[in-house]
Amino acid sequence: MNIILGVIAGFVMGALPVYVLYRSAMKKKSAGIIKKAEGDAAVIRENAVRENEKKLKEKEEEFMSRLRGKQSTMDKKENELSLKTAEIDGKIRDFEQKQREVENGRRDCERKEKLLRMKEEELSGKLSLQKELLQKAAHMSPEEAKKILISSMEDEARKDAHKLIGDIIKQAEIDAAEKVRGIIATAIQKASTDEVQALTTTVVQIKNDDLKGRIIGKEGRNIKAFEAATGVELIVDDSPGVITLSSFDGVRRYAGALTLEKLIADGRIHPGRIEELAKKSQEEAQAHIKETGRKTVQVLGIKDIKDNLIEMLGRMEFRFSYGQNILRHSMEVAKIAKAMAFEIGADPILAARAGLLHDIGKALPGEVDGSHAILGAEFLENNGESAKVVNAVRAHHEESPFETVEAVLVAAADALSATRPGARMESVEHYFQRIQKIEEIAMLFEGVERAYAISAGREVRVIVQPEKITEANAPVVAREIAQKIAREVEYPGQLKVSLIREQRWSELA
Incomplete structure (x- = not known):
């Protein structure tokens, strides 16, 4: 029994390593099979992905090609539609233009027809008048006929005279204006001058605002001394780098500016020095006045002028x-x-x-x-x-x-x-007074309906009643208005009088 058990135990002990070795070999073999299978699967999967991407790209290219074809067709149809729309718009504009031309032609025909009717009525009235005159003449004495003839001739002569006066005035103004313009233009070209606009103040520049305190002085004593010595008001404010001198007397202001410039350059600013420099500056100002007068007459070539006249010119x-x-x-x-x-x-x-x-x-x-x-x-x-x-x-x-x-x-x-x-x-008040005066004078004349001064008072437009002011005497009335304005109003340069006589006809349809 023991032998059998020993044999069995030996068999078992011998078979166990064999089994372990077999199992290890099978695991290695199965791992290799699995790894190969995974590699084959990855290759198959990668090939499948590439194949799918290729097919997808082919389908995408096919779709884009079809889309581009459809877009091209749509663009072509859109261009054709735009051309047809533009053609239709052009035809509509042509139709509207022709419609306007037809309407204008219709209105022109109506206007001409209306004028023709008026002419016919006027002619009929004249014929009727002539018939009446002939009928009266048939029962008239020679003296009565002579009076009517003389009256008619006087009216015609008066109209002709008014027209002739207007033509003469117009032509004379044209001829005179051309001649005067030539003379004045030549004169002004030779007389161009600069214009100075220093009225009541003079500004003196200073380099440092700290000087303002020294110029004012303790409790303002330097300013008081300056104003007393020069007669000029000294304005020291917050304006940077400047001091202002104010006076209506230009000579005093000039001397005051010289005094202040000398004080700033000298640096010694006190009442005594101010009075000393003010006196010197006044003498220099007087010399400057005389020198200015002499230079003026020299520039203009004027001789034999007295010294006091030269001084007056310098003061100007x-x-x-x-x-x-x-x-x-x-x-x-x-x-x-x-x-x-x-x-x-x-x-x-x-x-x-x-x-x-x-x-x-x-x-x-x-x-x-x-x-x-x-x-x-x-x-x-x-x-x-x-x-x-x-x-x-x-x-x-x-x-x-x-x-x-x-x-x-x-x-x-x-x-x-x-x-x-x-x-x-010019002051605004004086300007408005002048404008009002011009309009009032124009309104004084009989037959004037309205008058407006325009162009800063250099032109007045006079609107007259056509039934009171005839076309023949309109130039005479304009001339009379201009002459009355020239006599009664002071104004710079020339003033133009424009007389407007207008008739209008209107009817309701």
Whole structure:
């Protein structure tokens, strides 16, 4: 029994390693089979994916090709549709244009038909009138017939006279305007000047705002001393780098600016130094005035002018009228008057001299009542100027009759210089008063319905009643309005009167 058990145990012990080895070999074999199967599956899967991608790409290309074909067909059809739409729009526009032309033609025909009816009615009225006149004439005495004939001839003569007057005035204005434009254009080309617009203030530049405190001084004593010594108000505010001097007297303002510039350059700013430099600056200002007067007469070639007249000319540099510098204005007037005198054969030296001195009355010191033209003429007469110069100065605002051609030229040159664009400033109140006055004068005439001043008061449009103002006498009425405005209103340059006579007919349909 033991032997059998030993044999069995030996068999078991011998078979166990064999079984273990067999099982290990089978596991390795199965692992290799599984790995190979997985590799084959991966290859099969990859091939399948590539095949599917290839088929999908082929189908996508096929779809895009079909889509592009359909898009091309749609684009072609859309272009054809756009061309047809444009063609239809063009035909519609042509139809509408032809329809408008037909409508305009119909209206034109109606208007012509209406005018024809009016002419027929007018002709019928005239025929009826002639019949009545013939019937009356048949029962008229020779004296009565003569009176009617004379009355008719007077009416026709009056109409012809009005028309002739209008034609003569128009042609004379055209001829005169062409000649005057040539003379004035030549004169103005020779007389271009710069315009200065410093009125009541002068600005002095400073390098450092710290100087403002020193200029003011302790408790403002330096400013007080400055204003007392120069007669000019000193304005020190927050404006950076500047100090302003204010005064209506241009000479004082000029001397004050010199004083302030000297103080800043000197650095010693105290009341004693201010008074000392103010005195020197006033002397320099006086010398500047005389030098300016001498240079002015030299530039214009005017000789034999007394020293006090030269000083007055220099003072004119610091005077303004309506914002226009009087000296620059007077030089401009002298040049324009001289050029016009050359053109028409007058005395250019006399014209230039009178033009330069025409506003000297505005530079006279002190408060003097009276017109500057009259005061200036008296001043020139007292200083030995010729009677012709005195008359030109006195008459340049038509306060005295003109005695020479040169006097007329000075007045014309003064108007040209004063009225060129930008030369002068005018208050709004004075402007509106002038506009209102012009319109009121135009409305005074019989038959005037409305009047409007336009173009800044340089033109007035007068609308008249056609039943009261005939076409023949309209030019005469316009001329009378212009003459009355010229007599009663002061205005710069020229003023145009445009008379409008309009008749309208309307009917309801």
